[in-house]
Amino acid sequence: MKRNMKVSTAVIRRLPRYYRHLSELQEAGTVRISSSALGGSMGLTASQIRQDLFCFGGFGQQGYGYKVDLLKEEIGEILGISRGHTLIVLGTGNLGRAIIKNFRFSSNGFRLLAAFDVDPAVVGAQIAGVPVYHADGLEAFIAGHGVDVGMLTVPISAAQEMGDRLAGAGVKGIWNLTNCEILCDRPEVVVESVHFSDSLLALSYMISQQEGSEEEKG
C-alpha cells in the first residue's frame, strides 16, 4: 500500500471480487491480463480498474498489463489474507454447521479455531474437526487464543447479546449472518453483516420490474 489515500467503500467492496477473478484466471493458467480484458470479464471499465489499483500503487507494467499471480498476491496482501486472522463460530445450528463444513476459511486467510453453542447435544463434540465448546467459556477462550473475528450464526433472539459479548471480549470484527442488525457502540469493533433477506428482496424488486414491463408489452 504505497499511498496515503482514503479508500472508498466502493473500492473496498470490489477488492474481494478482483481477488476471486484473479484466482480463477490463475487456475486457468493465465499469466498476464490487461485492465481492459479484466474489466470485460468483470463488467467494469478498464479505467475503473486502473483507478482502483492506483489507490494502492501501480502493480502493472506499461505496455504489458498485469501479471496475474503478482496482482493476486498484492490484492491478497491488501485484504490481509496473509495476516493469519483467527475466527470462532457462535451457534452450530444448520447455518453455522453449513459454513463450518463448507466454507473455505483457509483460502480466505482465516483459521477457524472453535465453535460455541449451549446445546448439550453438541457441546464437547466436533464438527468437521472443529471442537464445539460451551458458550460459557467464550470470554476465556477469546482472551486465551487472541481471536480476531467472531462469526454469528445464533438465533436472532441471542444475536445482540452474543455480539455484545464478542465485542466486550475484545474481538476485532464480528461477521454477522443472523439477518438482524447488530448494534455495537465500540468503534474499534467492525461489524460486517450478510443479510440474506436484503439480497432476496432486492431480487424480488428486480423481477417485479421485469414483470411490470412484461405487462406493459402484453
Add this chain to the structure above:
Amino acid sequence: MKRNMKVSTAVIRRLPRYYRHLSELQEAGTVRISSSALGGSMGLTASQIRQDLFCFGGFGQQGYGYKVDLLKEEIGEILGISRGHTLIVLGTGNLGRAIIKNFRFSSNGFRLLAAFDVDPAVVGAQIAGVPVYHADGLEAFIAGHGVDVGMLTVPISAAQEMGDRLAGAGVKGIWNLTNCEILCDRPEVVVESVHFSDSLLALSYMISQQEGSEEEKG
C-alpha cells in the same frame, strides 16, 4: 410507484433495509416516524431518506412525518412482496438445508414450492415440509408450476450448469448462494448473488486497517 424515474441501485439496495427497520418499528408499536428519526437509527441523513422515497412518490405527511405501517406497506409493495413470488431450492446440502429450515421465505413474500437434489438419500424425502425431487424433473416442474426464482446451493462444480438449466427453463431470477459467479447470457433473467467470501474478505480488510493503525500508535 408514481414517477417514471430510473431508480439507482444504491436506492434499491436500501429499500430492503427500510423495510426491515420499519418492520421492527411496527413490532415495537411505533406509529409515526420522521425522516430524521428514521435516518438517525439507520445511519442515514433525513435528506437521503426523503430523496429515496421521492423516487416512488410521497408517502408522508408534511408537518407529521411517516405512518410506520403505511410506509412499510408501500415499500413492501415496491419490493414486490405481495406478488406471491414462488421459489425452488437446488441443492439440499448443509447450506440449502439451513436456508430451507430457517429462512422466513413467507415474510419476504416468497412461497417455497420444492427442493431438488441428485442424492438418492434425500430425493423423495421432505425437509421442513418441503418435498425434495430429483433434479431430472427440474424443467418439467418449473414449466408446470410457474417458478419465479431458483435458489442455488449446489456444489460449485454444478453451479453454472444448474444456473443455465434454471434460465433455460424460464425462471425470472436466480438467487445464487454458491460463492462462484454465475454467468447468464439472457438479459431477462436476473442473477443476484450472496458472496460469503467477499463479505469476509471485506471484513478482513477492515480489521487489517485497524491493526495497521494500532501498530502506528504502539
Add this chain to the structure above:
DNA sequence: TAGATTGTTAATCGATTAACAATC
C-alpha cells in the same frame, strides 16, 4: 523503434446533502 498499456490527472456523471417553499 512502434505498439501497447499503464499511471495519473482532468472532465463528467451521478449520488448525497442542503435548502426552502408547501402544507399538514
Add this chain to the structure above:
DNA sequence: TAGATTGTTAATCGATTAACAATC
C-alpha cells in the same frame, strides 16, 4: 395560527470515465 416536517429543486460532493503522457 405557529410549529413541524415533508416534497422537491439546487448545490455539493464523490465516484466513474475519459484522456493522454510516460514507459515498457
